[in-house]
Amino acid sequence: MQSLERAAAILQVVAGSGGTLGVTDIAAAVGLPKTTAHSLLRTLLGVRFVEQDRAGRYALGQGLLRLGTGHLDVNELRSRASNWTDALASRSGQAVRLATLEGERVVVVHHVFRPDDSAQVLDVGTVLPADRTALGRVLVAFAPHRTVRGVDPARADVAAVRARGWAVEDSGWEAGAAGLAAPVRGSTGLVVAALGISGPAETVLDGHRGARPRLVAMVTESAQAISRELGWHG
Amino acid sequence: MDRFVLAVDQGTTSTRSIVFDRGGRMVSVRQREHRQFFPRPGWVEHDPMEIWANTQRTAAQALRDAASSAGEVVALGIANQRETTVVWDRATGRPITRAIVWQDTRTADLVTRLTARPDAGIVRERSGMDIAGYFAGPRLRWVLDAVPRARERAERGELLFGTMETWLIWNLTGGPDGGVHVTDVTNASRTSLMDCRTCAWDPELLEFFGIPAALLPEVRPSVGELGTATALGQPIPITGALGDQQAALFGQACFAPGEAKCTYGTGSFLLQNTGTELVRTRSGSISTVAYQLAGEPVHYALEGSVAVAGALVQWLRDGLGLIGTAPEIETLARTVDDNGGCYVVPAFSGLLAPHWRGEARGLVAGLTSYVTKGHLARAVLEATGWQTRDVVLAMAADSGLALPALRVDGGMTTNNLLMQFVADVLDTPVVRPMVGETVSLGAAYAAGLAVGLWADVEALRRNWHRSAQWSPVPARAAQLDAEYPTWEKAVRLSIAWGAD
Numbered sequence: 001m002q003s004l005e006r007a008a009a010i011l012q013v014v015a016g017s018g019g020t021l022g023v024t025d026i027a028a029a030v031g032l033p034k035t036t037a038h039s040l041l042r043t044l045l046g047v048r049f050v051e052q053d054r055a056g057r058y059a060l061g062q063g064l065l066r067l068g069t070g071h072l073d074v075n076e077l078r079s080r081a082s083n084w085t086d087a088l089a090s091r092s093g094q095a096v097r098l099a100t101l102e103g104e105r106v107v108v109v110h111h112v113f114r115p116d117d118s119a120q121v122l123d124v125g126t127v128l129p130a131d132r133t134a135l136g137r138v139l140v141a142f143a144p145h146r147t148v149r150g151v152d153p154a155r156a157d158v159a160a161v162r163a164r165g166w167a168v169e170d171s172g173w174e175a176g177a178a179g180l181a182a183p184v185r186g187s188t189g190l191v192v193a194a195l196g197i198s199g200p201a202e203t204v205l206d207g208h209r210g211a212r213p214r215l216v217a218m219v220t221e222s223a224q225a226i227s228r229e230l231g232w233h234g
Numbered sequence: 235m236d237r238f239v240l241a242v243d244q245g246t247t248s249t250r251s252i253v254f255d256r257g258g259r260m261v262s263v264r265q266r267e268h269r270q271f272f273p274r275p276g277w278v279e280h281d282p283m284e285i286w287a288n289t290q291r292t293a294a295q296a297l298r299d300a301a302s303s304a305g306e307v308v309a310l311g312i313a314n315q316r317e318t319t320v321v322w323d324r325a326t327g328r329p330i331t332r333a334i335v336w337q338d339t340r341t342a343d344l345v346t347r348l349t350a351r352p353d354a355g356i357v358r359e360r361s362g363m364d365i366a367g368y369f370a371g372p373r374l375r376w377v378l379d380a381v382p383r384a385r386e387r388a389e390r391g392e393l394l395f396g397t398m399e400t401w402l403i404w405n406l407t408g409g410p411d412g413g414v415h416v417t418d419v420t421n422a423s424r425t426s427l428m429d430c431r432t433c434a435w436d437p438e439l440l441e442f443f444g445i446p447a448a449l450l451p452e453v454r455p456s457v458g459e460l461g462t463a464t465a466l467g468q469p470i471p472i473t474g475a476l477g478d479q480q481a482a483l484f485g486q487a488c489f490a491p492g493e494a495k496c497t498y499g500t501g502s503f504l505l506q507n508t509g510t511e512l513v514r515t516r517s518g519s520i521s522t523v524a525y526q527l528a529g530e531p532v533h534y535a536l537e538g539s540v541a542v543a544g545a546l547v548q549w550l551r552d553g554l555g556l557i558g559t560a561p562e563i564e565t566l567a568r569t570v571d572d573n574g575g576c577y578v579v580p581a582f583s584g585l586l587a588p589h590w591r592g593e594a595r596g597l598v599a600g601l602t603s604y605v606t607k608g609h610l611a612r613a614v615l616e617a618t619g620w621q622t623r624d625v626v627l628a629m630a631a632d633s634g635l636a637l638p639a640l641r642v643d644g645g646m647t648t649n650n651l652l653m654q655f656v657a658d659v660l661d662t663p664v665v666r667p668m669v670g671e672t673v674s675l676g677a678a679y680a681a682g683l684a685v686g687l688w689a690d691v692e693a694l695r696r697n698w699h700r701s702a703q704w705s706p707v708p709a710r711a712a713q714l715d716a717e718y719p720t721w722e723k724a725v726r727l728s729i730a731w732g733a734d
Binding site: 074080083086087111112113115120 | 259563648669
């Protein structure tokens with residue numbers, strides 16, 4: 001724990017400088033040998049809690065600044081995702097939704113209509129059944145705390161969804177309708193949302209009631225594109 | 235083999251080249267920002283050579299990206315920042331000064347002098363719009379007065395004038411080596427030099443503003459042959475050009491009288507198609523040309539420009555630090571149920587449509603100790619909705635046309651709270667299209683229509699699909715209707731505040 005205290009002291013010194021500091025000044029300020037300070041700074045650089053300018057001087061890093069804002073605002077998420085969600089609806093011909101976990105509830109945060117100009121109602125804010133929708137299944141399978149209370153992992157197809165990286169539903173929510181969904185990751189790699197399409201079962205599924213591979217590819221690629229937009233480099 | 239269209243959107247901050255397919259879907263997109271020059275307070279300039287280089291570069295890249303898709307690019311359309319003025323040497327292709335951007339206010343004194351002339355009424359009578367520094371004509375006059383020998387060189391025919399589409403088309407078609415010097419009717423209508431009924435340069439307006447006719451490009455329809463681009467590696471017919479807001483109207487498929495779109499960006503720009511008859515305005519909207527298809531009559535529009543919309547959200551972020559990113563305003567606004575009696579009038583540099591009061595200054599009204607940052611966030615979003623209502627009411631008074639629905643685009647349309655407020659405050663459905671890039675799409679539609687990629691505007695209408703709709707809630711609409719006089723009072727106060 002001593003090294004943690006020392007690292008914290010270094011961060012306080014760098015933050016307190018209001019600008020950049022060299023390793024000699026930092027070592028002197030926290031009362032450590034230069035080699036020890038240098039080794040701690042290398043670790044802090046690795047997790048981007050500090051960064052170095054061209055002269056080799058240290059400042060607080062982006063990783064530290066992001067720490068306090070790790071929670072991704074859902075309205076921010078919608079705004080950053082909307083170019084891809086529109087394109088996905090346009091290319092797949094299906095309705096597109098983005099959902100997140102709010103506590104234990106699966107909530108729609110963005111909805112793009114099926115591009116057929118039929119009467120549709122925006123359902124942003126709607127709570128979806130976690131185990132019977134593709135969006136819910138993705139969020140349950142990739143929940144950071146691994147279990148979502150009240151959801152039977154078997155019914156939610158958790159193992160299969162984790163293994164293949166996407167989820168499917170067939171008339172689970174609405175008779176005759178089917179859906180596909182894939183995880184969206186934030187900058188830390190944690191799953192922050194699920195992106196999915198839904199529509200008449202015969203358009204989403206093939207003759208054997210399996211997901212159409214073309215649509216699976218579209219959904220997973222779009223989810224990856226949104227993840228990259230959010231800063232994920234995996 | 236599919237057939238594609240290349241659209242160039244030459245905007246205020248960047249130049250974008252996008253290839254679209256026949257379904258109106260994006261095949262490739264490239265973008266490059268250009269520098270903003272602020273040489274003096276109120277002055278805003280761009281480097282035309284940089285913009286031309288960015289156009290060539292992004293267009294070549296977008297064409298290369300699209301080459302992997304099985305399609306042939308058969309036409310090029312241009313949408314451009316409006317009223318930005320370029321003057322260049324026709325022999326060398328070099329601008330004689332940097333482009334004067336539409337936001338630039340250097341012509342204020344010139345406009346005051348011109349307005350005071352006894353014959354000033356001719357400008358509104360012929361051009362359809364009052365004299366204003368907003369339009370290109372006064373900027374061109376400023377260049378002729380300010381740049382040494384510019385007037386005599388212009389009179390000898392050595393110089394050419396153009397707004398951005400003219401500058402780009404001239405360069406795309408060869409520049410000093412046979413470049414075509416043309417403008418489209420929508421851009422020409424923003425100069426104050428064109429007769430808005432005949433759509434030709436008006437000799438008396440030219441005399442009024444002191445502009446030699448030799449400088450001016452030929453006025454052409456927005457949809458039709460303009461020239462052949464030879465500067466992009468492969469010859470591509472240039473067959474569409476529109477000012478950016480008119481392009482958005484076209485891209486939103488607003489082809490029937492009454493149909494309207496509003497673009498919510500830094501400011502907001504609402505245009506309503508008024509058909510083939512010019513509407514003489516009295517209520518604060520302005521008449522403008524919407525588009526013209528070759529061989530067909532001109533279609534007109536009413537326009538209501540609001541200077542500050544998204545810029546107010548940016549102020550909440552950068553000026554007050556109440557939010558970290560612009561979309562977070564919705565989260566903050568949803569922490570409360572109403573505005574708590576708070577109103578924000580964002581008259582940062584006066585009010586444009588429908589008030590046209592340059593002296594107005596912004597205010598926050600109705601503060602009590604009850605008001606929190608959540609209420610302020612609501613009031614900020616509602617300001618954009620109230621201003622839309624101001625503009626819509628002025629247009630309805632001028633045109634007598636009902637607004638069946640408002641088609642929206644721009645960054646703020648992902649804000650559900652704002653879009654629902656707009657629907658409620660207008661008591662009109664608000665709809666968002668699947669393709670948010672309406673400016674580029676409009677340029678692509680114009681160009682593709684001219685080469686028969688789409689048969690007619692009905693085919694374009696079938697390409698338009700709703701991605702979202704916000705319907706008015708009757709009880710809420712009635713409540714906001716009753717609240718409107720309070721907003722109007724706040725606007726009057728902001729005008730009075732700046733009056734002396």
